[in-house]
Amino acid sequence: MKKTFEFLKQLNENNTREWFTQHKQEYDIVIKENKTLFNQIYNQLQEYDNLKGIHIFRIYRDVRFSKDPTPYKTNFGAGYSRLKPMLRGGYYIQLEPGNSFVGGGFWGPEAKDLLRIRKEFELNTTEIEKIMSNEIFTKYFGEIKGDAVKTAPRGFDKNHPAIDLIRKKQYVVMRKFTDKEVLSDSFQKEALQTLLAMRPFFDYMSEVLTTDLNGEFLF
Numbered sequence: 001m002k003k004t005f006e007f008l009k010q011l012n013e014n015n016t017r018e019w020f021t022q023h024k025q026e027y028d029i030v031i032k033e034n035k036t037l038f039n040q041i042y043n044q045l046q047e048y049d050n051l052k053g054i055h056i057f058r059i060y061r062d063v064r065f066s067k068d069p070t071p072y073k074t075n076f077g078a079g080y081s082r083l084k085p086m087l088r089g090g091y092y093i094q095l096e097p098g099n100s101f102v103g104g105g106f107w108g109p110e111a112k113d114l115l116r117i118r119k120e121f122e123l124n125t126t127e128i129e130k131i132m133s134n135e136i137f138t139k140y141f142g143e144i145k146g147d148a149v150k151t152a153p154r155g156f157d158k159n160h161p162a163i164d165l166i167r168k169k170q171y172v173v174m175r176k177f178t179d180k181e182v183l184s185d186s187f188q189k190e191a192l193q194t195l196l197a198m199r200p201f202f203d204y205m206s207e208v209l210t211t212d213l214n215g216e217f218l219f
Contacts, residue, residue, distance in 0.1 A: 001037075001183050004030045005097050008074050012097070015070040031059070031076070037188065038078035038093065044192050045091065049199065050083040075099065080195075082202065085219055088209050089202035091195050100182045102194040105146070105172030106205065113209050114169065118153060120208045121165045128165065131200050137173075140197050146170030171205070173198060 007030045011020070020027065035056055042054045057077040063069055075096030082089055091104040109117065121128065131137060132144060148167040152158035156166050175194045181187060211217055 001033070001095070001187070004033060004076065004095060005179060005183070008076075008095075009097050011072055012074045015072055015074070017071055020072060027059070034076045034078075034095065041093065041188060041191055041195070042078075042080055045080060045195055048196055050087055052081045052083045055079045055081070082206075086206065086210055087202070088206040089198065091198065093191060095182060097179055100177045100179070101174050102177065102191050103172060103174035104195065104198050104202070105144070105170070107170055107172060109170070116209060117171065117205070118156065118166045119213060121162045122156060122160060123213060125162045125165065127204055131204060134200065136197050137201070140175045140194055141173040144168070144171050144173055144201075146172050173201065 003026075007023070007026055010023070038054065038056055042051065045051060055078065057073070057079070059073050059076070061068070061071055061073055063071060075094050077092065077094045080091040082091075089104060089106060091102075093102050094100060106113075106117075128144075144165070146168045147170050148164075149169060151167075152160070152163060153166065156163070160166060177187070177190070181190070210219060
């Protein structure tokens, strides 16, 4: 990972196609290193979960609709998707100097799924509160994060005790890692343990999204 961080730091200071072309050989070395790490974690995670696949994100940015004209990302990232429709939630790892993290959750739920989640929290938050108060969950993630609407969504009471959860448009968790932690020999193990710590959250949300409010399976 040391070579990866050195390359990304230089790229951050020289984010041009000319510089990247001149250092393409270095990029080829570090992308191979990262693919090896991401695939090793995928294979380990697969022993505990049913994954559909791995997506290693390209370093090339789509600048057509972006205010940022720089052509390259300054991070390496990989996502692991679970086997739908019964299993929901996505895992993600990002490696970037000063901004590395392991996270996951529900970034952009479909409208019907978002409504189902909100209806569940309107009805009962016992299970999600139990998950959020778990010692490991609290240690790694602190809380469930995500963008939210400013007030109550249409059809929901703004004074509902669980309004902070109901207002959310995303339900994600994240554990940040320092550069020193990423560069340590224990990072791969810690990353895997962090991904596994999301499982109770993912499994509960999967149960919600595959049943109706009466607990009857939809599939």
